[in-house]
Amino acid sequence: MKYKIFTIFALFFILTVKSFALVSVDITRGNLDPLPTAISDFYLDSKLNDNIKKLQLESKIPELIKNNLSRSGLFFALEKKSFIQKPELAHNKPRFEDWAFIKAQVLVTGKISLEKENRLRVEFKLWDVVSANELSALAFYTAPDNWRRVSHMISDKIYERLTGEKGYFDTRIIYVAESGPKVDRKKRLAIMDQDGFGVKYLTLGNELVLTPRFNPTSQHVTYMSYFKNLPRVYLLNLETGIQDLVGDFPGMTFAPRFSPDGKKIIMSFAQEGNSDIYTMDIKTRIVEKITDHPSIDTSPSYSPDGSYIAFNSDRSGFQQIYTMKSDGSNVKRISFGEGLYGTPVWSPRGDLIAFTKLYRNKFYIGVMRSDGSGERLLTENYYQEAPSWAPNGRVLIFYRETASDSGGRGGGAKLWSIDLTGYNERLIPTPTDASDPSWSGLLSGK
């Protein structure tokens, strides 16, 4: 008995010593290269009728996913031509060696089948080729016309599963579509999918519209309109199309934005050369004055928890960014660099504030931490402004104007996106010139 216990302890002792002897190496660096990803064509169930087969969803859906993931800059989609395995077989159980051979690290496969009359079941699987296992699998039910939405949702799932961060593909962008000559510019509210598809115009262009902003929690938009030549903030319900004047101010209201819970609108109200920040509760219509200062305070933006507000003010003599508590107390200047700072927008993650900076006749889009430290300029150009965050706080959309030549030709405004690295800058295609973009929250909710 004693001997046995002693043996056990001796064994324990040896094991302890052995584990101490393990060489330990800290891996604190890696690469941020795009992940090599193979997106196989989906497998189309042969029982589907010809009308659906004509849509060619088996290649269109993967194509859209590929487009989304590539544009994010985090994935490198491999050429379809190099794929060895057939979609059907790959979806059931991929031969991982085949995919590893073309240097894929992850693989997306899928299957489209009929759920019932004119309703599809779209299923996808995400595979880890290197570790040879399945990472996730999901199925969506939808009408065939809705395939773009499904593709965006699948893209979001893949993005989230591999980066640990929510995606932003199943989202929309609202912006001001500009057309016509410079002297008689027509400005209409327009909305489209995040990838530039499906543009719809919400106003006719009879009056000037500016700064549309999405409600982060619902399908409401707030914007400024010169309706009957009175510049005022309006509220628009995208589902019903009903427009509403926000508050009854005896002057110009502008730069509106929603609070993170979507219940309030925060905006500027200008009177006699002074402008201050106000909020209005959408339901009760109660108006509150937040700042009270003889300088121009504008461009307010809430922190995601709603407890702070960032805004810009010229109270120091030059336009700079300030933060304060949501009741207007504790005002603190946070931008101290050279140049002018404006349009602060708090990231949905809460850690950063994006801004526009004017310095030596150049415009920059940049980010800083919410205490003003760590300023980073992401992009520089002749004229650009109005950054708006994607719901995951990794990508910004803004608009950029290019200079026209001496004869007034060329030039124009377009929408661009850039991610936090500052390297992945992309044009977002729009049929007309575009400005003042605002990114919606995820349509499928959080």
Add this chain to the structure above:
Amino acid sequence: MQKSLKISFIAHFIILIISSVTLPFLMGRVQAPLVISVDLVQIGDRTNIPYAPKVSDGEKTDKKIKDRVVTGQAPPKIVPKEKPDAVPLPENIKKIKELLEKRQNPVKVEELKKQTSEFEKKEIFDPNKISALIDKSKKDNAEANNKPSLEATQSQQKNIVTSKLTITQEDAIKAQIFKCWNIPIGLPYNENLTVRIKIKLNPDGSLVSSEILDQARMSMTGQTYYKILAESALRAVKLCNPLKVPSSGYEKWKEMQLNFDAKEMLKG
């Protein structure tokens, strides 16, 4: 009754012994020479700059150390680390100084100088040699020129503290895995996410097995970030297979623990 009492006594005694031998802080105090050896090794462990051209920091305070130990080596960074098997560093450099003064060993200095002069060679600074030297010094045996090779490697198994790779070896392995590791960029940098993976290697560097040491955390709810990080780390290990490994000292690196931590990268 008596019997169980006896067992209890024996068991307690054994636990005491184990803890006195294995608990690092106790060891540091009891065996002064080991403190030196560990400290020297940890220079390599802590600084990624293997050989700084000149000692820049703390030149004045560390002058004595600098003169005696190595002329061109980066000063040891005194950052406490949460590694369970690491012997805590002495609180201040003075202590090392004293220790070095007390136990100046000509052989050791020679070994270390060699390290700086033959920069490119692989097996320049072998901690086994140091450990072996210390073993000898314990026995009051100062055979200066007898270079232990294979024997030392084997004796190292018994020594629990000095099983370390050289700086060059460690850096070579790190550099390979850095390239293979695709960091999931969405992870929060303010959470403590370190994935420990134990790998076993063949003498040619090919992977025998890889295993996540906190496997339980993988399937826990609310540990999504950890899971994603762990999966990416496992991919890195597999993509790097086979590793380019040192030509000797298999016993040292046949099993390794890799600690994947993306915090610094994610902070950007």
